[in-house]
Amino acid sequence: MDSATPGLQVVWVNRAFAAVTGYDATTAAAGESRALARSRMTEQEAASFRAAVAAGRSMRHTLTLTRSDGSTFPSLVELSPVPAADGEIRYWVVMLQDLTEQLTQAAEAAALVEAERRERRHLGLIAQVSDLLMDVDDPHALGEIARLLCRTVVGWAAFYLNDNGLRHAEGITALRPVTGKGRRHGTAAHTEERTPVGDGFVPGGDAVQALLEGERDRPVEIDLEGAFQYGSASSWVARHAGRAPGVDGPPPSRRAVVYPVPGRRRVLGLLVVFPSDGGSIASLDSSTQTVLELTARRVGLVVDNARLYDREHRLAETLQRAMLPEQADVDGLDVWTYYAPNSENVQVGGDWYDVLQIAPDIVGVVIGDVVGHDVEAAAAMGQLRSVVRTYAFDVRTPAAVLERVDQIIGGMRIPRSAGLVLSTLTRTGAGWELEYSRAGHLPALLVRDGVATELSEAGGMLIGFGSGRRDTGRLALRPQDVLVYFTDGLIERRDRHLRDGMLALADVASRVTARDAAGIGEEVLSRLADHPEDDVAVVVVRVPDPAAGVETTNGPRRRRWSLPSEPASIGRARHAVLRTCEAWGLGNAANAELVVSELVANAVLHGYGHVSLQLDETGDGLRIEVEDANPAPPVTTDGHPGRVGGFGMQIVERLADWGWRPSPAGKVVWARVRPAPLPRSGRD
Incomplete structure (x- = not known):
C-alpha cells in the first residue's frame, strides 16, 4: 500500500x-x-x-x-x-x-464443552431429585423438587396430584387417595380453591384431561388466557397454575407446559412448568425436556410405590389389629395387656394374646407367636386364635384344648409353625386356681413375694405337632401374686442368649415397685423393651388383695391402653384414669376423668381406627394423650346450632393445657390437667 x-x-x-x-x-x-x-x-x-x-x-x-x-x-x-x-x-x-476455520472449530469445541457441561448439570439435577425422593415421609419433598427445577431449568414449576380431583402437592405423605365420593372424571376438586367439575364436560376435547386419562403421554401446552369449558381439567390448570402455595414468585409467562406424572396403572397427576424465557414448549431444548420427563416419571414411581406400600401396610396392620382383642375388664382380677409390632418388620407379625371371660368364675389367658412378620403370619395367627377361642369355651381344661387344636390345625395345613401358652384362672372361694399348658412357647412367670419363678411345667411340642397327650400344670394363686405372659420379642436380642433374656426378665419382675398390673407391665417394658428386635406382646395378671386396697407406688408413671373406636371405650377410659390417679396418689381426678372422657369421645365420634390412650405423671400434673387415625386437627367450636354437643374442647380448655401433633397413624391430642388448687387457709 x-x-x-x-x-x-x-x-x-x-x-x-x-x-x-x-x-x-x-x-x-x-x-x-x-x-x-x-x-x-x-x-x-x-x-x-x-x-x-x-x-x-x-x-x-x-x-x-x-x-x-x-x-x-x-x-x-x-x-x-x-x-x-x-x-x-x-x-x-x-x-x-x-480466522473462519479456526473460530468455527473453536465454536464447535466450545459448543461441545457446553453441551457436556449441560448434560452433567442435568444428570446432577436428576440425582438431586432422586435424593429428595428418598425420604417419602418429607412433607415438602415435591415442593423442594419444584423449587429445584425453578432454580435450574425452568422459570416456574409445581406438582398437582389427582386424588379424586387435582390438588397442589408439597409432599408425598399427604398423597393418599381421598376417601368418600369423588368426581366423575377426577379433575377439579379437593382444594380450598377448587371449582366443581361440570356435568356436561366432554373429555375428548380437553388436552389436560387426555393426559390424566392416559390418552396422551407427551406434554401439552396451554394458554392460561385461553377459552376452556367450565369445569374442565385445562380450565382448572389455567386458573391454578402460578398460584400454588409455597412456590416462590409468579409464572414468567402465560403459557404453561403440562407433563403427566405416570404411575404403574394410571396417571397420578401433573407437573406444570413455565419456560424461563417466557416462551412456549418449543423454547425448551431437548435436554431440558428430558430432565422434566424423567423427573415426572420418577416422582410418579415413588408416589405409586409409597401408596402401594401404604395400602399393603394398612391392610396387614388392620388385619392384625382386628384380630387382637381389646383389654378385658375381669371381675376380681387386675389385668393389663400390651402389643407393639416391630417397626422394622412393616408393623405386622404373628404375636397375639387373648383374655377370655369363659364363665363368670373362669378366665382364660392365651399368648402365642406365629413365625414370621407378614400378612401370611397374621392370617395364620387369626386362624389359630379362632380355633383356640372356640375350644377354650367348650373344653376349658388347657391340655385338652391344645390336644383338640393339634388335631384340627394338622388338617388345616397352616403354613406357619406356632407356639402358645393357654391358661385358665378359676375362682375358688376367696382365691384363684391356675391351670396351664404350653405348646412350644416360653413359660410365663409367677412373681410372689419378690421372687420370680418360671412356670415351666406342662411343656410340649409346637401347636399342630403334638402326637400324644399334653399335660396341665396347676397352681393355687395367692393375693398379690402376679402372672407375666410374654412373647420372645420382649427378651430376645442378637447379642445375648435367650436364657440370659429369661434371667433378665425374672430379675426385673422380682424387683418391680408398682402394685397394679398396668404399673408392673410398664416397669417391665421400660427396662426391657426400649429397642425391641421383634414384635412384643405382654399380658400381666395380678390377684388383688381385697384387704389391702390400692397402694401408691414409685414405679414408672405411665399407662397405655388400646381401645376400640366405639362408645363403650369412653367409659373404659374414664375408669382407667380414675384407677390410675388413685394408684399414683394424684388429686384432681374428677377433672382428669372429664378431660379424658371428652378426648376419647372426640376420637370415637370424629376419628377412625383404634384409639390409643396414654397417661403420664409429669411432676406438675397428669398428661393425657389420645391418638386416632384421623389426621384432621381438633377444633374448638361454640356448639352445634339446634342440637346438643360441640362444647367438648371448650371444657378441655377450662380444665387443662392442650394441643395436638401429627403422628404416623393420624394425630395425637394431648392435655395436661392442672393440679388441684390448694385449700385456702384463714379468713377470706
Missing part, C-alpha cells in the same frame, strides 16, 4: 489475498477494496488504525471484513510500515489471516 496516496492506495496484492477477499490487484488498486475495510469496522477500530498510520507504528487487530460478493469473514489484520533508506515511510504491508 502506498502511503503517499490518500487512503493508502493498494499497489499490489498476492494471490492468497485475491482468493480470500475476491479482490485482485486491479480492483484493489482501483479503490474497490475500501469496502473491505469499512464494512464491519467500528469508529473506535478506525480511529486506532488512523492513529497507527499517523504514528508510523505497527498494529494488529481482529476485524470482520467483507468480501467482494458481500459475505463477511473474521480476519486478523496486521499493518506494518516499510521505511525507506532515508527513514521515510512510503509503503505499508497489510497481512490478512482468515
Whole structure:
C-alpha cells in the first residue's frame, strides 16, 4: 500500500489475498477494496488504525471484513510500515489471516464443552431429585423438587396430584387417595380453591384431561388466557397454575407446559412448568425436556410405590389389629395387656394374646407367636386364635384344648409353625386356681413375694405337632401374686442368649415397685423393651388383695391402653384414669376423668381406627394423650346450632393445657390437667 496516496492506495496484492477477499490487484488498486475495510469496522477500530498510520507504528487487530460478493469473514489484520533508506515511510504491508476455520472449530469445541457441561448439570439435577425422593415421609419433598427445577431449568414449576380431583402437592405423605365420593372424571376438586367439575364436560376435547386419562403421554401446552369449558381439567390448570402455595414468585409467562406424572396403572397427576424465557414448549431444548420427563416419571414411581406400600401396610396392620382383642375388664382380677409390632418388620407379625371371660368364675389367658412378620403370619395367627377361642369355651381344661387344636390345625395345613401358652384362672372361694399348658412357647412367670419363678411345667411340642397327650400344670394363686405372659420379642436380642433374656426378665419382675398390673407391665417394658428386635406382646395378671386396697407406688408413671373406636371405650377410659390417679396418689381426678372422657369421645365420634390412650405423671400434673387415625386437627367450636354437643374442647380448655401433633397413624391430642388448687387457709 502506498502511503503517499490518500487512503493508502493498494499497489499490489498476492494471490492468497485475491482468493480470500475476491479482490485482485486491479480492483484493489482501483479503490474497490475500501469496502473491505469499512464494512464491519467500528469508529473506535478506525480511529486506532488512523492513529497507527499517523504514528508510523505497527498494529494488529481482529476485524470482520467483507468480501467482494458481500459475505463477511473474521480476519486478523496486521499493518506494518516499510521505511525507506532515508527513514521515510512510503509503503505499508497489510497481512490478512482468515480466522473462519479456526473460530468455527473453536465454536464447535466450545459448543461441545457446553453441551457436556449441560448434560452433567442435568444428570446432577436428576440425582438431586432422586435424593429428595428418598425420604417419602418429607412433607415438602415435591415442593423442594419444584423449587429445584425453578432454580435450574425452568422459570416456574409445581406438582398437582389427582386424588379424586387435582390438588397442589408439597409432599408425598399427604398423597393418599381421598376417601368418600369423588368426581366423575377426577379433575377439579379437593382444594380450598377448587371449582366443581361440570356435568356436561366432554373429555375428548380437553388436552389436560387426555393426559390424566392416559390418552396422551407427551406434554401439552396451554394458554392460561385461553377459552376452556367450565369445569374442565385445562380450565382448572389455567386458573391454578402460578398460584400454588409455597412456590416462590409468579409464572414468567402465560403459557404453561403440562407433563403427566405416570404411575404403574394410571396417571397420578401433573407437573406444570413455565419456560424461563417466557416462551412456549418449543423454547425448551431437548435436554431440558428430558430432565422434566424423567423427573415426572420418577416422582410418579415413588408416589405409586409409597401408596402401594401404604395400602399393603394398612391392610396387614388392620388385619392384625382386628384380630387382637381389646383389654378385658375381669371381675376380681387386675389385668393389663400390651402389643407393639416391630417397626422394622412393616408393623405386622404373628404375636397375639387373648383374655377370655369363659364363665363368670373362669378366665382364660392365651399368648402365642406365629413365625414370621407378614400378612401370611397374621392370617395364620387369626386362624389359630379362632380355633383356640372356640375350644377354650367348650373344653376349658388347657391340655385338652391344645390336644383338640393339634388335631384340627394338622388338617388345616397352616403354613406357619406356632407356639402358645393357654391358661385358665378359676375362682375358688376367696382365691384363684391356675391351670396351664404350653405348646412350644416360653413359660410365663409367677412373681410372689419378690421372687420370680418360671412356670415351666406342662411343656410340649409346637401347636399342630403334638402326637400324644399334653399335660396341665396347676397352681393355687395367692393375693398379690402376679402372672407375666410374654412373647420372645420382649427378651430376645442378637447379642445375648435367650436364657440370659429369661434371667433378665425374672430379675426385673422380682424387683418391680408398682402394685397394679398396668404399673408392673410398664416397669417391665421400660427396662426391657426400649429397642425391641421383634414384635412384643405382654399380658400381666395380678390377684388383688381385697384387704389391702390400692397402694401408691414409685414405679414408672405411665399407662397405655388400646381401645376400640366405639362408645363403650369412653367409659373404659374414664375408669382407667380414675384407677390410675388413685394408684399414683394424684388429686384432681374428677377433672382428669372429664378431660379424658371428652378426648376419647372426640376420637370415637370424629376419628377412625383404634384409639390409643396414654397417661403420664409429669411432676406438675397428669398428661393425657389420645391418638386416632384421623389426621384432621381438633377444633374448638361454640356448639352445634339446634342440637346438643360441640362444647367438648371448650371444657378441655377450662380444665387443662392442650394441643395436638401429627403422628404416623393420624394425630395425637394431648392435655395436661392442672393440679388441684390448694385449700385456702384463714379468713377470706
